[in-house]
Every structure is written in C-alpha cells, then in structure tokens.
Amino acid sequence: MRKLIIIPVLLLAGCAPVVNLQAAEDANNPLCAEVSVRVPDTLGELEKRETNSQATAAWGEPTAVLMRCGLEGVEVSTLPCVTAGVVDWLVDDSEAPTYRFISYARFPAIEVIVDSTLASGVSALEGLAQAVSQIPATRACSTVQG
Numbered sequence: 001m002r003k004l005i006i007i008p009v010l011l012l013a014g015c016a017p018v019v020n021l022q023a024a025e026d027a028n029n030p031l032c033a034e035v036s037v038r039v040p041d042t043l044g045e046l047e048k049r050e051t052n053s054q055a056t057a058a059w060g061e062p063t064a065v066l067m068r069c070g071l072e073g074v075e076v077s078t079l080p081c082v083t084a085g086v087v088d089w090l091v092d093d094s095e096a097p098t099y100r101f102i103s104y105a106r107f108p109a110i111e112v113i114v115d116s117t118l119a120s121g122v123s124a125l126e127g128l129a130q131a132v133s134q135i136p137a138t139r140a141c142s143t144v145q146g
Helices: 030-036 121-132
Strands: 046-049 056-059 065-071 081-084 087-095 098-103 109-115
Touching: 030 065, 030 121, 081 121, 087 121, 098 121, 109 121
Parallel strands: none
Antiparallel strands: 046 056, 056 065, 065 109, 081 087, 087 098, 098 109
C-alpha cells in the first residue's frame, strides 16, 4: 500500500495583488506599446508589479511608483521642469510627499507618480528614461525656462 504524501506549495506569484490603474485616454497609442515593452523589471530595489490596464506599470510592495502612458502632451506649463537621464519632466509637488512627474514635450505624455517616503523620484525617473525616450521629444526644458 502506498502512502499519499501531501506537500504544501506556495504560489509566490499570487502574493501581491494586481495594481488597479485607470488607463490614460491615448493608452492604445503605438508609442505607448514601445514604452511598455521597455520598462524595467526593477526600479532600484523595487520589483515590477502586475497592473490591470493597458500602458501602465507599477513597482514596489507597497506600491511606490506608478506609470501611465497616453496622456495629453504638454509643451507649455508653469510647473518646474527637470531632466532625469535623457528625459525632461514637469514636476507637480502639490501633494508632497507624493510627486507627479509628466514627460515634457512628448506626445503622448507619460505620467509617473512617486511616493517619496518609499522611493526616490530621481532614481525612478532615471530608471524609466530609456523606455520613455522611445517617444521623441519636440522641445527641451531649456526652452521653457528662458
């Protein structure tokens, strides 16, 4: 007679819930697909998480960085403009310590939201620069700050 041995198995992939994000209006833009396939699996020490919407990404448990592609592009703004990597970003600090960054002069635009209590905004933006640079810039920050 054989003994039945039951071995418990943990499904690690199911531990972190899917991050619920609303897709941007132009998320189906082919340029967003170019960005999406190039986002890194990690930002610093933050692991990429599964999201439920097209052209979105999230990192960290708890979630520290969110990204959406397909927003309306911006070339004129009163927000400060900074460069991280090869990408210019508008910085909205109105809800600090959570910061909202919008890619400057890229159509469609990318939005990155960073909880600065959990992650470095500069590190997140630098980590995303290669992916975001797939969308060509029409201007540079210096043209705003004149």
